[in-house]
Amino acid sequence: MSGHVTELPKQKEIFASAAEVTALLEAADFTGASATLIGYGAMGKQYLKALQALRVKQIRVVGRSSETLEPLREVAGVETVGGGFEAFSSPAKSQELGIVAVPTASLLPAAKKLLSLGFRRILVEKPVSLRSSRIEELAEEFRRQEAVGACAYNRVAYPSFLECRSRVDREGGATSCAYTFTELISSDWEWIFPKEELNRWGVSNSLHPIGMAHALIGAPRQWSGFRKGSLAWHPSGSAFVGSGLSERGIPFSYHADWGSTGRWSVEIHTQFSSYRLCPLERLFRRVEAKADWQEIPLKVFAPQVKAGFAEQVAGMLDPQGIGTKIPLVSLSQAAAWTGFAEELFGYDPAPPEPAPSSGARENES
Numbered sequence: 001m002s003g004h005v006t007e008l009p010k011q012k013e014i015f016a017s018a019a020e021v022t023a024l025l026e027a028a029d030f031t032g033a034s035a036t037l038i039g040y041g042a043m044g045k046q047y048l049k050a051l052q053a054l055r056v057k058q059i060r061v062v063g064r065s066s067e068t069l070e071p072l073r074e075v076a077g078v079e080t081v082g083g084g085f086e087a088f089s090s091p092a093k094s095q096e097l098g099i100v101a102v103p104t105a106s107l108l109p110a111a112k113k114l115l116s117l118g119f120r121r122i123l124v125e126k127p128v129s130l131r132s133s134r135i136e137e138l139a140e141e142f143r144r145q146e147a148v149g150a151c152a153y154n155r156v157a158y159p160s161f162l163e164c165r166s167r168v169d170r171e172g173g174a175t176s177c178a179y180t181f182t183e184l185i186s187s188d189w190e191w192i193f194p195k196e197e198l199n200r201w202g203v204s205n206s207l208h209p210i211g212m213a214h215a216l217i218g219a220p221r222q223w224s225g226f227r228k229g230s231l232a233w234h235p236s237g238s239a240f241v242g243s244g245l246s247e248r249g250i251p252f253s254y255h256a257d258w259g260s261t262g263r264w265s266v267e268i269h270t271q272f273s274s275y276r277l278c279p280l281e282r283l284f285r286r287v288e289a290k291a292d293w294q295e296i297p298l299k300v301f302a303p304q305v306k307a308g309f310a311e312q313v314a315g316m317l318d319p320q321g322i323g324t325k326i327p328l329v330s331l332s333q334a335a336a337w338t339g340f341a342e343e344l345f346g347y348d349p350a351p352p353e354p355a356p357s358s359g360a361r362e363n364e365s
Helices: 018-027 042-053 066-072 104-116 132-144 159-170 195-199 201-217 309-317 331-345
Strands: 034-038 058-062 078-081 097-100 121-125 148-152 176-181 220-228 239-246 251-257 264-269 274-277 284-286
Touching: 018 159, 018 309, 034 042, 034 104, 042 058, 042 309, 066 078, 097 104, 097 309, 104 121, 104 132, 121 309, 132 148, 132 331, 148 309, 148 331, 159 201, 159 274, 176 201, 195 201, 201 251, 201 264, 201 331, 220 251, 220 331, 239 331
Parallel strands: 034 058, 034 097, 058 078, 097 121, 121 148, 176 251
Antiparallel strands: 176 264, 220 239, 239 251, 264 274, 274 284
């Protein structure tokens, strides 16, 4: 592994398949690596599983509740630290990876805390911030301190995504793309999620399939869209349609109707075949217009871990090796995606975010 890296490695144009990436992960030796995980809620538990699956032997887990951390007290290779990230004060070890998996409102201050402790390689849970300007400010701080920061859009590290990207590349590239992001809305969301997060749900959640599509075809270059309707917790709209060209000149279209039926999906087409990610964890291919969709079997590393987590963690542990095979969404790229979502959903980027609190997606920070 290398020393300080100021930028995430650029992707090569020959993309590894899911099987090739899985083989790399199975052969990797991370027994000498170390990581500090900030937050031990639902996402934090998945990151710990990923680190253990990758055989990382030095892991610190920082949580707010001693009761939540209690089951880890006797786990080999795991050190627990209570009091939350605010009370954490241990300096980074050489090449130690920092992972931030706290509620959305606390992601920025937790990432800055790790920077102040000397961490120079940090993976921050999505969306980093609900506003693109805040993410870009953090990206600039990382650049000043010669640190590597990535936003954990795990769906661009799904085996289904890796396999699709590899096959599309081998077939000469995409000719067009269509994606959907209709949300499976539940009546209890207003009780579960903070108002600020629900008001900007397009950034908080819908960027998963949007980012997945544009990681395949490139960022939007020119586009136009329409939005209509509203929900009590999402006044800026409930139906969204649009189209445009990506930076690679690939035509794309999008659709979502949060008041109807539907789900997340990405369809991408080449001159030889069409690919469908729906659900996003699975990949289907069609080679003729009247043919049925055929599912492509996927080789998966550590299926007990939430998809994409182990892949992204491995990419951050070894940015110049495995990291060149796995998409790592830089903070600047995350800011650009969030900026696109702000326009698409009609969000005002100006108001400041509320003070960090624990009342967000996770119950434990």
